[in-house]
Amino acid sequence: MAAPTPEAARNQTTMELRGDREIVIARTFNGPARTVFDAWTRADLVRRWWAPRSLGVSLVSCDADVRVGGGYRYVLQAREGEPFAFSGRYTEVTPSTRLVYTQVFEPMADAGEAVITVTFEEDGGRTHMVSRERYPSPQARDGAIASGMEVGMRETMDQLDELVESLS
Secondary structure (H helix, E strand, O other), rough: OOOHHHHHHHHOOOEEEEOOOOEEEEEEEEEHHHHHHHHHHHHHHHOOOOOOHHHOOEEEEEOOOOOOOEEEEEEEEEEEOEEEEEEEEEEEEEOOOOEEEEEEEEEHHHOEEEEEEEEEEOOOEEEEEEEEEEOOOHHHHHHHHHHHHHHHHHHHHHHHHHHOOOHH
């Protein structure tokens, strides 16, 4: 039997639409929950994975005050075009296990804020992450999907996977 190819061995990201307002993203990472949580919350680490490189997007500014009531703002820029930002507030922070925060896509702030709940469950040195994004309306969720977010999200999850492995 042949050895698995690197593609076959790579962790896969799943994305599921639930109801008319939710997106659920899941992936298992080859590292402890503490490492995955840190990569998700520490600005110096977020800078290394949050922008989809193959799409020519870079994270030009990344600020995060990860505590209940603290805020974050990530400013991205494509090769050509104006910078755009995502921002929000942390409403629940349980290190290495759970994070709840709001998210506003600033160019479309009138659409309202999504509430994102991320859980990190460690088992045998690997961490299963589930991100539940609840949008303020069906139109806001449909707009996120129509923007092409799935392609960028899948690439950033691959980049996060690589970072977690390098840190573990």
